[in-house]
Amino acid sequence: MVDIQEVKRLRINFKTLEEFENFREYGLQELSMKEDLQGNIIDNDSESPFYGVYYGDKLVGRMSLYKVDAKYDRYFEPPQEYFELWKLEVLEPYKGRGFGKQLVDYAKSLGLPLKTNARQRSDTFWERMGFEPLTYDTDRDRGENPYVWFPQGVKEQKPE
Amino acid sequence: MVDIQEVKRLRINFKTLEEFENFREYGLQELSMKEDLQGNIIDNDSESPFYGVYYGDKLVGRMSLYKVDAKYDRYFEPPQEYFELWKLEVLEPYKGRGFGKQLVDYAKSLGLPLKTNARQRSDTFWERMGFEPLTYDTDRDRGENPYVWFPQGVKEQKPE
Numbered sequence: 001m002v003d004i005q006e007v008k009r010l011r012i013n014f015k016t017l018e019e020f021e022n023f024r025e026y027g028l029q030e031l032s033m034k035e036d037l038q039g040n041i042i043d044n045d046s047e048s049p050f051y052g053v054y055y056g057d058k059l060v061g062r063m064s065l066y067k068v069d070a071k072y073d074r075y076f077e078p079p080q081e082y083f084e085l086w087k088l089e090v091l092e093p094y095k096g097r098g099f100g101k102q103l104v105d106y107a108k109s110l111g112l113p114l115k116t117n118a119r120q121r122s123d124t125f126w127e128r129m130g131f132e133p134l135t136y137d138t139d140r141d142r143g144e145n146p147y148v149w150f151p152q153g154v155k156e157q158k159p160e
Numbered sequence: 161m162v163d164i165q166e167v168k169r170l171r172i173n174f175k176t177l178e179e180f181e182n183f184r185e186y187g188l189q190e191l192s193m194k195e196d197l198q199g200n201i202i203d204n205d206s207e208s209p210f211y212g213v214y215y216g217d218k219l220v221g222r223m224s225l226y227k228v229d230a231k232y233d234r235y236f237e238p239p240q241e242y243f244e245l246w247k248l249e250v251l252e253p254y255k256g257r258g259f260g261k262q263l264v265d266y267a268k269s270l271g272l273p274l275k276t277n278a279r280q281r282s283d284t285f286w287e288r289m290g291f292e293p294l295t296y297d298t299d300r301d302r303g304e305n306p307y308v309w310f311p312q313g314v315k316e317q318k319p320e
Contacts, residue, residue, distance in 0.1 A: 145187035
């Protein structure tokens with residue numbers, strides 16, 4: 001019986017980066033972290049914007065949270081600091097077991113509003129997670145599919 | 161024998177919007193166009209940021225091009241107007257027949273630099289299209305995978 005573990009903030013080291021290679025959304029960000037580590041530009045076990053869930057000792061899900069300053073907030077009323085949630089992904093054989101929800105619940109527990117881009121018809125997933133679509137604004141959204149989660153007392157910012 | 165046609169700028173009407181429903185990247189942008197059309201906020205056959213290729217009378221591929229003003233250019237040197245290329249997608253049964261390349265070639269023919277976010281390990285496709293990865297910049301790219309196409313005389317803008 002393998003224990004399901006808590007969501008953890010991932011530290012950048014060669015083991016984590018090797019595990020990242022299993023994910024579809026692997027790209028320049030991960031390659032750049034690897035180069036920085038190899039070149040000693042960042043230390044082993046540096047903080048990263050990634051959070052993950054392990055099943056046994058295998059990383060089976062991850063997401064990235066990027067904190068945006070209140071002065072750039074175009075989504076929430078009152079304008080405030082919020083998290084952009086990206087690269088939420090659970091490895092194929094581990095889907096449907098609640099790992100995605102575990103990650104999203106963790107993000108909510110941080111207390112800030114959340115904003116994501118619901119891609120490839122993932123709307124129903126985000127709605128199950130308590131997210132809502134925003135009113136589409138051509139200039140702001142430019143093709144994105146903005147879904148947000150509001151903590152209590154926060155609502156949608158109306159486009160100017 | 162069905163003729164392969166030229167790339168066309170798509171006009172917003174109920175037929176186009178119905179065809180958009182076949183694509184995976186269908187979301188708030190398309191729903192908002194539909195509402196605007198239904199509410200007579202936009203006219204039938206209005207211009208759209210979408211370009212498409214037809215096979216016979218079926219829309220089998222599309223992309224969106226969004227022109228960005230030179231003052232917001234953080235990718236190219238000298239800084240200039242460029243296109244963000246999004247939502248490039250060819251319907252599954254029509255893949256591997258050059259429709260994607262036809263769309264990208266059209267985008268290049270407009271003469272401005274192009275920038276895209278190469279998602280889900282599509283790097284090799286973009287490289288075949290003549291695109292190059294940029295040096296990852298955490299603040300600018302925030303998890304994106306920026307690939308660009310340089311017209312002659314244009315190069316990468318170095319991060320500040």
